[in-house]
Amino acid sequence: MRVWREGRKQGEFVWAGFARKETIGWWRKKGGEYVEVPAERFAERSDRDRQLRWDNIPPGFVVRGLMDPNDGQPLLKVVTRAATPEELARFEHARMPLLESPLYSAELPVEDDIAEAARENAQGELF
Numbered sequence: 001m002r003v004w005r006e007g008r009k010q011g012e013f014v015w016a017g018f019a020r021k022e023t024i025g026w027w028r029k030k031g032g033e034y035v036e037v038p039a040e041r042f043a044e045r046s047d048r049d050r051q052l053r054w055d056n057i058p059p060g061f062v063v064r065g066l067m068d069p070n071d072g073q074p075l076l077k078v079v080t081r082a083a084t085p086e087e088l089a090r091f092e093h094a095r096m097p098l099l100e101s102p103l104y105s106a107e108l109p110v111e112d113d114i115a116e117a118a119r120e121n122a123q124g125e126l127f
Contacts, residue, residue: 001076003035003065004104011035011067016075019066021098024079031069035076036062036100038108046092053091057099062106064098 001015013035019027042063043052057063064079080095087096 001037001065002109003037003067003076004062004102004107004109005033005035005067006104008104010109013067013074013076015078016068016070017077018080018095019068019077020095021079021081024066027066027068027077032077033067033069034103035065035067036102036104036106037065037076037078038062038102038106040108042097042099044091044093044096047094048092053093055091060101060106061099062102064100 001013003011003013005011019032024032039057039062041054041056043054045052066077066079068075068077079098081098083091083094083096088094
């Protein structure tokens with residue numbers, strides 16, 4: 001997934017699950033770095049019928065993420081929070097992505113800039 005990192009640097013990480021907002025301190029102590037996922041929409045899968053329930057992300061907001069350093073192989077965790085009663089009724093899912101004002105940027109990353117960031121983050125040959 002494409003993200004913005006501190007200093008308006010773009011990055012691309014493998015999405016590998018979720019980080020609960022309630023445990024964000026633990027993730028940060030472990031070396032987790034805040035990132036943001038710019039998007040226009042998100043979906044949650046209903047726990048009842050397994051169908052996706054879509055909603056728009058308000059303009060100027062991003063999905064909060066956390067880059068888990070994962071022993072040198074960084075992974076993206078999407079930060080979630082408890083659903084409100086209204087959200088639980090609508091999405092039929094107990095957790096929602098944390099939507100916040102951006103720390104870095106809400107702009108959708110540009111493909112050429114992502115390719116350059118991936119080259120900069122690529123690991124060279126070990127032997």
